[in-house]
Amino acid sequence: MTPDTARETLLARRAELLGNLERIEDQLDDPVSKDWEDAVSERQGDEVLSALGQSDRAELRRIDAALARVQAGEYGDCVRCGNPIAEKRLQLLPDTPFCANCA
Secondary structure, three states, X not given: OOHHHHHHXXXXXXXXXXXXXXXXXXHHOOOOOOOHHHHHHHHHHHHHHHHHHHHHHHHHHHHHHHHHHHHXXXXXEOOOOOOEOOHHHHHHOOOOOOOOOOO
C-alpha cells in the first residue's frame, strides 16, 4: 500500500468514525424517559453506545498515529523492529504499527 493510498484509506475511515461518534453523542444526550422500565432499557442502550464510542475513539487514535507515520515517511515499517509490514497486513489493518511477528 502506497503512502498516498494509505492516507486516503485512513482519512476515509477517520471521517466515518467521527460521524459515528457524533451520532453516538447525540443519542447519549437524549433525555431519559420518565417511565422506569423504559429508562432501564435506555440505560442499557447507553452503556452499549458508550462502549462503541470508546472503541471508535481508540481506533481514531491509531489512525491519527498512522497518519503521523505517513507524514513522517515511516508508514509501512514496524515501529518495534523496523522491518517492513506485509502488504496484506496493511490492507487488512491500515492503522497497524506492527508487523505480524511483533504484534
